Amino acid sequence: MGTFNKTGAAVFILLFFISGFNQLTADEYERERNRMVRTQISSRGISDRATLDAMRNVPRHLYVPDVQRRYAYQDRPLPIGYGQTISQPFIVAFMTEIIEPGPDSKILEIGAGSGYQAAVLAEIVDQVYTIEIIRPLGEQARQKLNAQYDNVYVKIADGYHGWEEHAPFDAIVVTAAAEYIPPPLVEQLREGGKMIIPVGSPFQMQQLMLVEKGEDGRISTRSLMPVRFVPFERAN
Amino acid sequence: MRPMTRLITGLGLHSAALIAFQLSLMQLISIVQWHHFAYMIISIAMLGFGASGTLLALSRERLLSASGWLVPLLMTASGFFMIFAFRITRLELFQFDVYLLFVERAQFPVLAANYLIYFIPFFTGALAIGILFIKHAGQIGTYYFSNLLGSGIGGLIVLFLFGNIYPQQVPPLIGLLSVTAGILSSGRRHILPNISLGAVSVLVAIYLIAQPGRIETSQYKGISQAMNLPGAEVIYSKPDIHGLIEVVSSPALRFAPALSLSFTGEVPVKKNIFVNGDFFGVVPEYKTGQKAHILDYTTQVFPWEIGKPGKVLMIDAGEGATLAQAMSRRPKHVDAIIDNGGVVEMMQTVFAEHSGGLYLHDSLDIHVVEARNFLASASDKEYDMIVLPQQESFGGSAGINALQENYSMTLESFSLMWDLLGPEGIITVSTWTDYPPRTSLKILATLTETARNKGIGSPVQHLAAVKSWGNITFMLKKQPFSLEAVEKIRHLCEELYFDPLLLPGVTLEERQRYHMSDDAEFFSIVDRIVEGDKKVIEDYSFMISPATDNKPYFSQFLRLGNIRELSGIYTTDQIPFLELGYLIVVVTLIQGTILAFIFIILPLLRLRKSHRGKGGTLLYFGALGIGYMFVEIILIQRFVLYFGHPVYALSAVISTMLIASGAGSLCSGRLPAIARFPAGIGLIITLMLLFYTFFLTPVLQSTISSPLTVKVMLSLLLIGVPSFFKGFMFPLGIRYLSSYDASQTPWAWGINGSLSVISTSLAMLIAVETGFMTVMTVAVVCYGIASTVFAFRKNFFRI
Known part of the structure; x- marks a missing residue:
């Protein structure tokens, strides 16, 4: 009995740690995706139909590393290597909705990462230009995006310079936050356009910053409340 | 042999x-x-x-x-x-x-x-x-x-x-x-x-x-992120007692923290310096006669614009860009305190040409010393401006600095800085904005309390702060801000798309002209802190009361009692990323306690043999395990300030303690293994530590400016004497134990070891929560217990 218990415990522990490698079927992933939209996104106030549809359509599990697939639809960011993360689903939806993308929009994304945000945008807008500085990530993203979309253009380069040939952009999504906002990006933003930037350390994206370029070219910014959770309420 | x-x-x-x-x-x-x-x-x-x-x-x-x-x-x-x-x-x-x-x-x-x-x-x-x-x-x-x-x-x-x-x-x-x-x-x-x-x-x-x-290194460390960039290479690497210094170069590495959105120029490429894989600063490219610096397009420009500082003190000025900005303003003289001598040497030799001889500039004196040590011994100096380094990091540091003792940011430190200011002097400190706001509020609470402690009835007249989308720069002035200075700040804010956060007569509309926030309460909390409302500090969900020398953990914001509340707001899985550093210590303590119990105590308890008087062994050797480590931690903490070099202080304290204790244990062999010796020596140590609890800090403070030889002699005495006596305790205990029940000696070794395991994190936890005085008090109690066990041995050992 004792031996059986020990063996059973060992098997259980082994299963626990390798359970991340289990794969779901396509239908199961779709169910997970719908549940994700229902419980993590629309329930938190995202109401833009195009955004919600895009989140339902893009198979997020294809944009995460194999070992993370099981967690692809969980309410959290996931590591994708090179110190980068794929944003939490809600963040992706929030960033998409806040820039008000339309069918004719031309969007620039800085930091393709896994390619997931670009895929979500590609479901909605006319053209998505995405730049990734880390070559292996950029190549993976290009391969995945090119297989699915013909309106996404991937460039492996330093995002600092933006993509001048295709400027101005209706909106810019900066997924890899930097300590400064590169002046060329501000320059390449259309007047009246919006730029959205997450601020936070890996796995902790609590704050988003919206940069708006007025019709007069004046720039203003707004820190959006921690979008992942309910507003921070102080004890008093 | x-x-x-x-x-x-x-x-x-x-x-x-x-x-x-x-x-x-x-x-x-x-x-x-x-x-x-x-x-x-x-x-x-x-x-x-x-x-x-x-x-x-x-x-x-x-x-x-x-x-x-x-x-x-x-x-x-x-x-x-x-x-x-x-x-x-x-x-x-x-x-x-x-x-x-x-x-x-x-x-x-x-x-x-x-x-x-x-x-x-x-x-x-x-x-x-x-x-x-x-x-x-x-x-x-x-x-x-x-x-x-x-x-x-x-x-x-x-x-x-x-x-x-x-x-x-x-x-x-x-x-x-x-x-x-x-x-x-x-x-x-x-x-x-x-x-x-x-x-x-x-x-x-x-x-x-x-x-x-x-x-x-971890893929999330600064150097790993830098090495992911195209063309990145380590162009300099040198081991140093302060840590491994590495310089990384890449055409994509730029430095312009929270740059103004009105800036339209090219952000310069900079080589980055890393110490132990963490970002330390950039290699500046200083040019004599340089008019504008990239930091002049950040909130850090304000203190330089509202006055013409002649003499400047830069605290913890390792970050090269800040130093280059200061020198570009051509002050008469700059004293820069940089505790990492390895970086200074590197900048003065390998990168001397690249940095335009900045670190060798005639009007710059670099002091390789801990900042507080310099402040305490600089009472004859007077400065027009004291610049502290930028606090926190972009997007928040997830509490990784929570347990880093930071004596530059304590109330006592600001008090010394204030005393060194000239009549028009100004203290300035900048921080990255974090969410929920913690660092900025703690800085403000510290500056406000400093002003009040120095007899300023209305700190609001002496305080100014400017915020950008990512940064806040605070300024505390000895004299009230003049109308001219206030207007200059307003004008510059307009030019750089920044907002005044604190300024005599500031309006709500002004405070969010360029950068708005959904956090509507922030401004009212700022105002209440400046008004001296202590309740707002006490009630805040994070620890924002000023750090002190007794609790020098400026970057520690987590209140353990509020974890449940924070979990409700952020969900439990986010708490580690809010304040990771402190939680790791708590987890270390819990884990150490459990494992010590499972692997040390439990197997010993399972021994079928009955041991007489196990309570005495447990108390005596457990108390020694905790007491010795606690004293060591306290002495390191006190002598870091005294010598101004953390690494030297650490090695001096540990080595002196161990060698003196070793001498004590050697001498213990001359004493017979009878109970009155550990009882008596334990009492001597207890009394000595009790004396240290109240008088060690004043003794060190009064001799901090003495010649080095005097300080070394005094340190040897202060560390060595109690350590010598402490060296008697363990061997005397072991000999006594083996004379009446030798089978208990492994117990003693195990208990002493297991409590030593948990005592480091336990001391840290006590220091963060209640201060170093409590850690010392616990050490006194421990040696008191050890003495008592032998003084009343019949009650404990059942002889």
């Missing part, structure tokens, strides 16, 4: 290797991960000491009878494992990442494997020492002396090695010390296995030293 002499010499060598291995591991893990994670691993590894006691208790006779061949072999084996333990953990199979621990289950078995790999050399090494102590309980004083002396020297050896060879080369080298100890200790009959293992060890060590490779 006589067998006993060889054994004692071997013990000293082996003890030196063990402590040096521990310190080198801490350094290496700090480079790969973070410094407090190093404590976590070390606490596990140190369990080896406790677990060895357990094994001794369970198999005492068998181990003692085999000690002739076993002790040398254990020493050699311990050295053998030391040589490659770290390199094994860097194999892909065993690489873990502290960030991923919270998001990837697969990290846990990898972490467990790391624990095991580090545990083995400590366990085998400690077992050898434990057997020797018990086998030679009659001469424990001599053996304990060798152990402590060796440990003290080991601390000094590793310090020397850190400054001269790469950190990954240190363990193979010091592992050879234990191998030598093993061979030295083995008699002719048992030398063959030791020689064989020794030969393999030497070959492995030579290979690892000759092929050190580069340490692969």
